[in-house]
Amino acid sequence: MPRNREVVRRLLQQAALALYDKQGYEQTTTAEIAAQAGVTERTFFRHFADKREVLFGGEELLIGMLVNAIQNAPAHLGLLDTLLVAFKAAEPVFIENQPLYEPLRRIVSSSPALQERHLAKVQAMTVALTMALRERGATEHMASLAAQMGMSAISHAILAWHKERAGTPNEHLEKVFQDMRALSTN
Template sequence: MPRSGMEARRRLQQAALELFRERGFDQTTTAEIAARAGVNERTYFRHFADKREVLFDGEDDLRASLTRAVAEAPDGLQPFEVLLHAFQETGRALEANRPFAEPRFEVIAATPALRERELAKHASLTDVVAEALRRRDVPDRLAGLAARTGWATYRQAVQAWTEDPEQGLDAHLSQAFDDLRGLSTTTPPMTADRET
């Protein structure tokens, strides 16, 4: 994409985020986003298929990054360690983009149509992660389970990171995966009324 096209795309994303926060997603039109960004509405639709998509740009890049990070993880790692490695690698872009990412999360959380789109995107990315694990010879059943569990753990870490910016995303990812390992190895306590 030419430099001017990338700049217009960035301005559209920033304008959309500002307007969604000021007025709400449903009350904002693509024409208003375009005007705020200093372009016409046709330019908006050259970059984004619809109003929701402006907040979900970069999915293709994330797919490619996740696939590559899983493939390039060191040999001998268990699936969860592979995923931790991959999420730490790809999380650097999210961390670098925190000034946009954090308010974006808030807008999505407050908007049912955006939450629905986010869930669909996450399902698609989970499938990508599962396929990348299969390519590392993780059995199909385990690849799917690891991908779904790993993605949920990643989302937990991202949420913790937005609430506690004092620690980097890497630290939150490590903690979340440590918690996951702890959950899978801890013996549940016996209930007091259980018969022996």
């Protein structure tokens, strides 16, 4: 049984994706995921609270990374540029998780329970971004609006990166943020 925490988490995620893809989310048990990953069910629960979370693990790490980047962004940047800096700082996470993206997208779209969890994840990230922007002096309204726009932008950029299979996440982010700015002049 592997001992490195991140290796075990990744094995559990890969096993869950394979099983969910093959037999469906609802039909898959945590015991099956653990067996597929070569660990015990008890080990599964040391890493994840339930079988939904195996797909959404790492949320806290990503939120922490984004909030930290917002806090450390140059003070002269506007809200959208601050978010762009933060999202660009998370590029290694997007690259590391690239192989999981397509199966995860497909599996989440096939399960109402997973769609609900995905929406909760997006909401938690939006709230964290809003709070971080408020700490930089933005009003509640502007921070919330920017955070929601930013979440939409990152979603579009990552989807384009996966569809086109070219460039980097940051190149796609730059393009989406340029497109958002262009919208305000049309």
